[in-house]
Amino acid sequence: MSEGRKIILGCEDVALGYDNRPVIEHLSFDVRQGDYVCVIGENGSGKSTLIKSVLGLIKPVYGKIVMDKSIENGCIGYLPQQTEAQKDFPATVEEVVMSGFLNKCGFRPFYNKREHQIALNNMKKMNISDLRKRCYKELSGGQQQRVLITRALCAAGGLLVLDEPVTGLDPNASMELYDSLKSLNKEDGMTIIMVSHDIKNVLEQADKILHIDNDSYFYGNINQYLYSDMGSSFNISEKR
Numbered sequence: 001m002s003e004g005r006k007i008i009l010g011c012e013d014v015a016l017g018y019d020n021r022p023v024i025e026h027l028s029f030d031v032r033q034g035d036y037v038c039v040i041g042e043n044g045s046g047k048s049t050l051i052k053s054v055l056g057l058i059k060p061v062y063g064k065i066v067m068d069k070s071i072e073n074g075c076i077g078y079l080p081q082q083t084e085a086q087k088d089f090p091a092t093v094e095e096v097v098m099s100g101f102l103n104k105c106g107f108r109p110f111y112n113k114r115e116h117q118i119a120l121n122n123m124k125k126m127n128i129s130d131l132r133k134r135c136y137k138e139l140s141g142g143q144q145q146r147v148l149i150t151r152a153l154c155a156a157g158g159l160l161v162l163d164e165p166v167t168g169l170d171p172n173a174s175m176e177l178y179d180s181l182k183s184l185n186k187e188d189g190m191t192i193i194m195v196s197h198d199i200k201n202v203l204e205q206a207d208k209i210l211h212i213d214n215d216s217y218f219y220g221n222i223n224q225y226l227y228s229d230m231g232s233s234f235n236i237s238e239k240r
Helices: 047-054 093-105 113-125 141-155 171-188 199-205 222-226 229-233
Strands: 007-018 021-032 036-040 062-067 076-079 159-163 191-195 208-213 216-221
Touching (some): 021 216, 036 047, 036 171, 076 141, 093 113, 093 141, 113 141, 113 171, 171 191, 208 229, 216 222, 222 229
Parallel strands (some): 159 191
């Protein structure tokens, strides 16, 4: 039961927005260790604002976001939406992956042996070991996303935050990525928060749904969501 697992992230009656103008108010939910949460909602509903708040980039207008020690001080693996400039990054796959440790290096000029081993293990988990010496910009879109998720894993303490990770990928690449994320969650116990518009697959991948709709929200498991007013209003039956 999820109730037996520790809470690693909690929002307590939070209002999120900019310049003291809330986009969404009275948001309360807990993310427990090992949860796989998908955040959905229309454009402009506050999904990106929530992610920026979780990452500590903006402060709540009111309320508290409480974090477990395992994800404090930058120990959240984050995959933003990829830009065209990032797709042409001139580095090897291994160099991109290792850069996930930069925040942990402090004043050390080199990565240590342990970090190299963690990187190798994470590349194996994401099935990119054979790409180690390849140039990142020469990879396919799906391969690039797997590299960036591997980089995020190197930065992660116990939480992986993904912003639209399958956008622009073909169906096969999307499903391969989903399979890898499911494995990270179920086999390695990685906690995942993923923003997505891919509702059909979200309902098959996630354990919990956070549906934000400006002045209201839903948070619960998939079955609860399917039978909720908000789930029904989002035309779930047509998207499955």
